Amino acid sequence: MDQTKGRSLPPMTRKNSVRLLAAMLLSLLLLVALHSTAPESFHFDLLRRLLSPKARAPPASSRDAQVILQRVSENGTRPCHNISTEAAYFFGLPMEGNGEEMITLSTEVSHKFWIVSYAADGSRRCHGGDFYEIDLSGHQWKSRPSVTDLGDGSYLVELRVDGEFTGIYTLRAILLYSNFHGMDHSATEWAVDKEVFRLQIHFTSSTGGSTRTTLPLCTSSDFTSKKPWLGKWTRTKFDESCALDEDGRYLCLRDDEQCDESQCSGALERLESNGWVYSAHCKFRIWSTTEAWKCLDGKKLFFWGDSNHRDTIRNLLNLVLGMNEIIEQRSIIINVTNPANPAQNLRVFQIYNGAPDPGKVFLGLRSLDEPAYLELVKKEFFQGGVPDAVILNSGLHDGHAWKIPGSLPQRPRPLHCSGSHCCGRATKHAWSSVTRSPWLEV
Incomplete structure (x- = not known):
């Protein structure tokens, strides 16, 4: 999923x-x-x-709607389907469990780890359907790393940070819904919205220096391609003292402030976001x-x-x-x-x-x-x-x-x-x- x-x-x-x-x-x-x-x-x-x-x-792939619908139809056919997720633990990172120590990872590398769902009695969930939201936030980078439901109570998470954005990050996992309840007609009543763990990650350069990635401009082929969009918000130009004005706008950069061409192209200040721009495998032109x-x-x-x-x-x-x-x-x-x-x-x-x-x-x-x-x-x-x-x-x-x-x-x-x-x-x-x-x- x-x-x-x-x-x-x-x-x-x-x-x-x-x-x-x-x-x-x-x-x-x-x-x-x-x-x-x-x-x-x-x-x-x-x-x-x-x-x-x-x-x-x-x-x-397991992200296919047909697979998801099949799993939904099977939900409730085994005893553990009716058991709610109470806790979650991660495996596959340098420090396993739910410790509080800093983890060090390299930029420019795709990292994978797994989240496993557990019931209140400590038993592992036998089926998928839990909706985890992963938030990776740093001073100049914010993204939602992809999560793949493996169908057995475990979930694959993949994250990567570009070489230009080294620094300290916070990784949070939030359980929004359990047992496929996020697909219910009235899903609000089933919302869990529980942070199951929080980690501190220090992303360092694998080459010993900052590496800037200049993305290509998005073209028509990017909008018709089946390649998944894994986007992020980044900023390279911003004002640390910038605050919202009374109209809810960030008007801190110069009117003629331009993108540095690595993550966007065009007039950066037109976004009124204090430098935050969205990009994926390609960058957008700000017209x-x-x-x-x-x-x-x-x-x-x-x-x-x-x-x-x-x-x-x-x-x-x-x-x-x-x-x-x-x-x-x-x-x-x-x-x-x-x-x-x-x-x-x-x-x-x-x-x-x-x-x-x-x-x-x-x-x-x-x-x-x-x-x-x-x-x-x-x-x-x-x-x-x-x-x-x-x-x-x-x-x-x-x-x-x-x-x-x-x-x-x-x-x-x-x-x-x-x-x-x-x-x-x-x-x-x-x-x-x-x-x-x-x-x-x-």
């Missing part, structure tokens, strides 16, 4: 975090827009690749407002998803493009103009997919059974030409509508486009190609 997703990291406020997320989203949108050499068919081909059965074919408008000028962005898209769109418009828009409706169609250059404009379409009526919820894909809603999606998708970028998501609405994965619809009703008023021959062919495949499957 991939447990790398955890709670928000401490050094940034929610406002500052979404500012960076908006910049990251824009990077993705710009990559899609810049690589669209065939505007009328590119997005349909991309949808077909990303949502095709082949693309969704489960990889042969200036001028650069962002130059790329998105004349573009059409089409969002189809739940109400979380409102935050995404608001952050994109206000934090990246310098607007001051209030986004309240779940379905919106807006045309925005660059306040600094009235000749530049952007069209944004968001069609809510929780229910045909934006005031209702929990229908998900069943919304497509409503003819008027189907017509709305088709109309807005093609209005003024096909989108330059398509952003899809599906939230809890489908989780409520189809509680058993196997009950999800295999082939929704096709949305055929007809007539010269809505699209040309090439666009109609591309649309039909997509709707003949189960592109709306989850």
Whole structure:
């Protein structure tokens, strides 16, 4: 079970975090827009690749959803399944157990250790399903090391720190849920949220000196690759005395402060994070407002998803493009103009997919059974030409509508486009190609 997703990291406020997320989203949108050499068919081909059965074919690993669902179905079939985790111990590091001495590890090396779950009577848990969140924090580095559920009560943890970031770190393991209860429909009541151990680690250079790793810029291939993203937050430029202002913003670095190119590229201060930046195996470009408008000028962005898209769109418009828009409706169609250059404009379409009526919820894909809603999606998708970028998501609405994965619809009703008023021959062919495949499957 991939447990790398955890709670928000401490050094940034929610406002500052979404500012960076908006910049990251824009990077993705710009990559899609810049690589669209065939505007009328590119997005349909991309949808077909990303949502095709082949693309969704489960990889042969313990992180695969099929393996997890199988383990969930087996939960409760053995006596020890009904025993809750009370304690956890780590094995495989230079100091085993739960001691308080400092551990020394080398940077630039992948380290592995194991967490083993135990019941209150001291017996080892025989099955997986515990959700551990691992937090590795230093003065200039914060990450959530990956955790793999091995299915036998043990969990593999892998951590690595780049050579540039030597120093003292705190490693914490928090048990969020036990016995697969994190997958319950109402998981809050089962939350454990218990720190099971805390370690001090001194990461030292394996070469005797600081080694700087300069990451490559993320490209379109990084967003379509099956390579797992193991991200971290780092900072190389910051103000030790920096504090949040009354608006919840870190405004301490110079307005023209730039990234040092190792972990990011662009205007560092635009993130308002006192130097903290997110990166993975590649780094992100932090776009200036001028650069962002130059790329998105004349573009059409089409969002189809739940109400979380409102935050995404608001952050994109206000934090990246310098607007001051209030986004309240779940379905919106807006045309925005660059306040600094009235000749530049952007069209944004968001069609809510929780229910045909934006005031209702929990229908998900069943919304497509409503003819008027189907017509709305088709109309807005093609209005003024096909989108330059398509952003899809599906939230809890489908989780409520189809509680058993196997009950999800295999082939929704096709949305055929007809007539010269809505699209040309090439666009109609591309649309039909997509709707003949189960592109709306989850």
